[in-house]
Amino acid sequence: MVNFIVEDNDGNRQPVEAPDDMGFSLMEILKASDYPVLATCGGMALCATCHVEILEGKDGLGDATDAELDQLENLPEYFPTSRLACQIRISDVLEGAVIKLRGEDVV
């Protein structure tokens, strides 16, 4: 299992535990944890509704891919450590990371 911290749109931080051996993406774990992530495209890096900012622990994750950058660039606002949660595999590199939700309001 991997443990990391999720900061919601109101700034509240909660620990989240996720299995690192089942091929889940961070987007899937956020949805399963009832965070308001739309994930319109289902995880194809085609909609940017699972936009997150990596506040801590970016080093192990690497940079956003071209497909992610194409989507992020369309958003009104993004950040140097912005990623799409659907493109981040749950693995031990997420241990201790702090992830801030940046997707727009669901309603």
Add this chain to the structure above:
Amino acid sequence: MIHTDICIIGAGPVGLFAVFEAGLLKMRCHLIDALPQVGGQLSEIYPQKPIYDIPGYPEVKAQELVDNLMEQIKPFSPTFTLGERVDHLDKQEDGSFVVTTSDKTHIHAKVIVIAGGLGCFEPRKPVLENLDAFEGKGITYMVKNPETFRDKKVVLAGGGDSALDWTIFLSNVAQKVTLVHRNETFRGAPDSAAKVFDLANQGKIDLILSANLKEVGGNGKLNSVTLEDKSKAEIKIDTDYLIPLFGLSPKLGPIADWGLSIDKNAIEVDTRDYSTGVERIYAIGDINTYPGKLKLILCGFHEAAIMMHSAFKYVYPDQKLSFKYTTVNGVNSF
């Protein structure tokens, strides 16, 4: 006023297939969608992506599936209102409904089917103070009629394909076009990006890179946009219009106010016929929820078939529904 048997809100794959199931029962359909084209997220988000779980198709591209569905429902002559959002739903004395869209199109129907997927795709808006105050008064999120901008001053913001394409197009229409982009380069189509740089070099447009929208100003109507560049310096531009182009994002929208039971942005339905808690309103496809729900196109197709058989009693209250196979009866167009 448009009159129909069944008004389907949402022209994605499930809404389209619902027309077929209705047609087999001789019920006419009118479809409404906020997007300017049919197909919902298949056409809007991933037209070229292959789908592997449509029965009978080992692999089919999303747009191809939409095209095939349009072909399949042709015998039943569906009618469409596209590019308009459903704003109001008014129940009539006889139990039927009148639907009113954002452009004041009225549709009278005996049955309402919500096949709205994740909601209607609405433009993403930049976070700016007073943005609302100038919406429709100089700020617009799509170019519906380019002539609106003839001989006007226009600022476009964004770096995607639509920002590039509209900049190129409006450079021949507007008096002055300014494109604002937060980066130094564009990730959109290289040809379009090259054309935009050419237009800027020829002085036909103003291209302001590495800058963000900071403020909008005006007096009842927009007359200026203030940008902030990399060095935090402010640039004020006099303009008649601002067109922010930051893509689309789905929102549940006015559906949330129709008295339906909603759980986590989905409409709760009775799985016997996918009816909502309001008589004559059904919800099918990704927008509904029930125990065991799977958001799959094929599940939406199944829901459409069951739901139309249930709706028959409202369209033909004096007739008995008899179930028929297409292999026996064929497809009888109207």
